[in-house]
Amino acid sequence: MTDSGARLQARALWFPEAGRCAVRSEMLDRPQEDEALVEMLFSGISRGTENLVFHGKVPDSEQERMRGPNMAGDFSFPVKYGYAAVGRVAEGPDDLIGRHVFCLHPHQDRFVVPAAMLSPLPDGLPPERAVLAANMETALNIVWDAGIQPGDRVAVFGAGTVGALVAFLAASIPATETTLIDPNDRRAALAEKLGLAFSRGGYEGPFDVAVNASGSDQALASAIGAAGKEARIVEASWHGAGETAIPLGGRFHSMRLSIVSSQVGSLPPSHRARWTFAKRLAKALQLLADARLDALISGDTSFEEIETAYPGILSSPGTLCHRIRY
Numbered sequence: 001m002t003d004s005g006a007r008l009q010a011r012a013l014w015f016p017e018a019g020r021c022a023v024r025s026e027m028l029d030r031p032q033e034d035e036a037l038v039e040m041l042f043s044g045i046s047r048g049t050e051n052l053v054f055h056g057k058v059p060d061s062e063q064e065r066m067r068g069p070n071m072a073g074d075f076s077f078p079v080k081y082g083y084a085a086v087g088r089v090a091e092g093p094d095d096l097i098g099r100h101v102f103c104l105h106p107h108q109d110r111f112v113v114p115a116a117m118l119s120p121l122p123d124g125l126p127p128e129r130a131v132l133a134a135n136m137e138t139a140l141n142i143v144w145d146a147g148i149q150p151g152d153r154v155a156v157f158g159a160g161t162v163g164a165l166v167a168f169l170a171a172s173i174p175a176t177e178t179t180l181i182d183p184n185d186r187r188a189a190l191a192e193k194l195g196l197a198f199s200r201g202g203y204e205g206p207f208d209v210a211v212n213a214s215g216s217d218q219a220l221a222s223a224i225g226a227a228g229k230e231a232r233i234v235e236a237s238w239h240g241a242g243e244t245a246i247p248l249g250g251r252f253h254s255m256r257l258s259i260v261s262s263q264v265g266s267l268p269p270s271h272r273a274r275w276t277f278a279k280r281l282a283k284a285l286q287l288l289a290d291a292r293l294d295a296l297i298s299g300d301t302s303f304e305e306i307e308t309a310y311p312g313i314l315s316s317p318g319t320l321c322h323r324i325r326y
Contacts, residue, residue, distance in 0.1 A: 006030075008037070012108035013306060016078045018056035023307045028112050036092025036115045040303075040326040041100070043107045044084035044131030047322070048160060048215060051314045052240040053081045059241045065265060070105045070113060082106035084321075086130045089118070096120070102133045102285060109303060109326050119281050122289070129288055131323050132161070132296060137284035138236075138264040139165035144271055145262035146170075146209050146234045153207040154178040157223060158214025159187035159198075161296050161320045162236065166211050167196050169287070179203060181222075182214070186318065193295040211236055211262075217244040220259075224252055233259045296320050 008028045015021050031037045052058060058066055058075040066075070073079035085105035089096040093115050101118040105111055121130050139162055148154055148170050156167040159182035171178040179197045180187070191198035206228030212220045215237040223233050224247060246259070262268075267275055298320035301309045306324055313322045 008110065010108055010110045011303075012072075012080050012106060013082070013310065014073070014078050014080045015054055018077060019054065019311070021054070021307055021310045023303075028110065031091050031112050034093070034115055035112055036096055036101075036118060037090045037112050038085070038087040038101060038103060038105075038110065038118070039090045040085060040087040040109050040111070041127050042086045042131050042326065043082060043105075043324045044134070045082070045107075045310075045313055045319070045322040045324065046084060046135060046161070047314055047319045048162070049238060050081065052238070053079065054311075054314055057240040057242070068104060068106065069117065070103070070111070072106070080106045080108070082108075084131045084134045085111075086121075086127045086133075087326075100127045100130070102130050102281070104134065107303070107306065107324055119278070119285060122285055125285060125288055128323065129291075129294055129297070130285065132165070132288055132293060132321055133281065133284050134264075135161045135296075135321060136165055136287050137281050138162050139169055140280065140284055140287065141264045141268065142166050142211055142213070142234060142236045142262045143169045144268045145236075145260060146211055147232060147270070148173055148176060148209050151175040152177075152209050153205070153228075155181060155203055155205070155207045155210040155223065155226065157181045157210065157212045157219035158216070158237070159184065159190060160213060160215075163211070163213030164190060164194060164196075164296060164320070165293075166213060166236070167191075168194050168293070170209075170211075171196055181219075184317065190295055190320075194292055207231060210234070213237060215239065217246065220244070221247050224250070224257060224259075227251075227255055227257050230256045230258070233257060234262050235259060236262045238263075297323050299323070300325060302326075 083104040100121040167180040205226030210223040211234045213236045299322045
């Protein structure tokens, strides 16, 4: 542990108001006992959630539940948000100094947090890929909620970062037939790199399990239309303050379909008695060992340029996980 001394200056990405971002300086106290100073190497922009936060579309009812562990401000602005930070421990407990770690922290060039909030990267996992850890953790939770079994026919709607990771995990379950579905033609190349079957739409089914990770209620309607009898549909999108329409007047009742939500803020009942959030995140990091997952990094921008580049990254339909370099 390093003795406390002069305070440190850090720079962080803030959203002063809806639709605007700015890099601001702030002062940090040096770490105390059981704390660590992390020098950031990379962070990942999670386009779906950060787009809702950036544009002020977090519903009032969800503002407390959606708070990140280390965010500052609040969703009515100004707010500092993000949850995919990878860095190197510069000061802290002896067993962590020099280690590469993942932390649920906003975009900031250095920060101090309790050492217990840091997850050391497994040996062999490149820090550049570890920015996908929070998305992989979400995907793992969705697969648990979906209850996918060997031999199931699985449809995943939405080939964004989370949807692609869900399909990647589902396809690894023996004998599953997993199809990743997205109207964007460019997602076919992504599916090929990940070794996944792909459809631009028109999926006929019937499937045993479907996951909607598209953020589109039209995809949810397609899932209902292609479901097999008593199939399970998992709504994994977060629609924020938006309104959604679900067609329940057709085959939904006669086919005895189930629609359930999946949200990473809670462990599924099937795992709650044995798993912790820390254990789940550690498993997510292990699941990132496959180099094919680098295909989910759709761009790379230096922190020096992020204030100007950030709005365009969020608005681009080609963005998957965009990496920030520090």
